[in-house]
Amino acid sequence: MKLSELGEFGFIERIRQAVAKAPGVVVGIGDDCAVLELPPGERLLTSTDLLIEDVHFRRAWTDMELLGRKSVSVNVSDIAAMGGTPRHLYLGLGIPAGFAIEDLDAFVAGFLAACADYGATLVGGDTCRSPGPLLISVTVEGTVPVDELVCRSGAQVGDAVYVSGTLGDSALALRRLQAGETPETAGRHHNPRARVELGRALASARIPSAMIDVSDGLLADLGHILEASVVGAEVDEAALPVSTSLRAALDSDSERIELALSGGEDYELLFTVSPEREAALAVLPEPVTRIGTIVHGSAGLAVKKRNGDLRPAALAGYNHFRQR
Numbered sequence: 001m002k003l004s005e006l007g008e009f010g011f012i013e014r015i016r017q018a019v020a021k022a023p024g025v026v027v028g029i030g031d032d033c034a035v036l037e038l039p040p041g042e043r044l045l046t047s048t049d050l051l052i053e054d055v056h057f058r059r060a061w062t063d064m065e066l067l068g069r070k071s072v073s074v075n076v077s078d079i080a081a082m083g084g085t086p087r088h089l090y091l092g093l094g095i096p097a098g099f100a101i102e103d104l105d106a107f108v109a110g111f112l113a114a115c116a117d118y119g120a121t122l123v124g125g126d127t128c129r130s131p132g133p134l135l136i137s138v139t140v141e142g143t144v145p146v147d148e149l150v151c152r153s154g155a156q157v158g159d160a161v162y163v164s165g166t167l168g169d170s171a172l173a174l175r176r177l178q179a180g181e182t183p184e185t186a187g188r189h190h191n192p193r194a195r196v197e198l199g200r201a202l203a204s205a206r207i208p209s210a211m212i213d214v215s216d217g218l219l220a221d222l223g224h225i226l227e228a229s230v231v232g233a234e235v236d237e238a239a240l241p242v243s244t245s246l247r248a249a250l251d252s253d254s255e256r257i258e259l260a261l262s263g264g265e266d267y268e269l270l271f272t273v274s275p276e277r278e279a280a281l282a283v284l285p286e287p288v289t290r291i292g293t294i295v296h297g298s299a300g301l302a303v304k305k306r307n308g309d310l311r312p313a314a315l316a317g318y319n320h321f322r323q324r
């Protein structure tokens with residue numbers, strides 16, 4: 001069936017029926033506005049993201065269900081980065097003419113499954129025809145207890161820099177997909193997992209002085225913390241956590257460490273910790289890795305290479321408006 005046969009309202013009704021009831025959602029899809037109740041004592045966090053076919057994803061390399069999941073995860077990751085709990089999502093779709101309803105159903109199924117995984121609910125959105133590529137606009141709302149909010153601006157000289165998980169796997173997968181291969185780290189690229197539990201554990205234990213999620217690349221996102229906190233940092237290249245797949249790739253070409261430094265789309269949490277709070281890291285549900293130290297702003301951002309050289313880092317994350 002084509003979307004033109006089902007119609008916009010038929011499509012929305014299909015989605016509405018697939019969304020489970022949730023506490024806190026007084027009125028969900030189907031009225032002029034969603035009506036929502038927030039937990040007492042918590043602040044509202046809101047973030048929005050636009051995914052455009054052939055800019056952010058290629059339909060040939062991904063299936064629609066995983067794309068639905070990823071659309072949720074990359075947004076929820078921003079809530080995790082502030083120490084919050086994701087609650088509500090809004091989905092806007094610009095759909096090319098002739099797009100198969102089966103593909104839309106698969107996208108929505110993946111989207112709703114990911115919402116359920118994170119304990120969040122789709123509460124509204126909009127659809128229209130796109131004259132060009134598929135457009136996906138997602139807005140996420142979360143909440144955080146007033147005294148547990150973590151911003152980018154709190155890093156202090158002497159703080160340690162930590163990151164969760166491993167870095168560079170998504171970028172390694174993308175390079176290999178572009179080369180026509182089937183990479184073993186493809187899951188990190190197609191189906192990233194937002195670090196909500198870890199973000200909550202960090203925030204509720206009041207561990208991070210500043211935090212961000214790694215979406216643009218380690219150095220670019222650390223750069224955002226440094227700018228907001230008006231400090232510098234030294235990152236130890238030898239300390240970067242890498243998977244066995246990237247480790248193997250590094251064995252044949254050590255320059256591939258750039259994938260961990262600047263690759264992007266890792267969706268790990270990058271955070272700073274004062275020396276007094278480092279002992280509290282033991283309460284975390286998973287290990288995290290110390291990769292550097294916050295220094296005075298005049299020192300900027302530098303990477304200590306394996307040979308001991310200190311290399312000033314240009315902020316080389318993904319910039320959509322840069323001429324290539």
Ligand SMILES: [Mg+2]
Nearest residue numbers: 078081213215
């Ligand atoms: Mg972010």
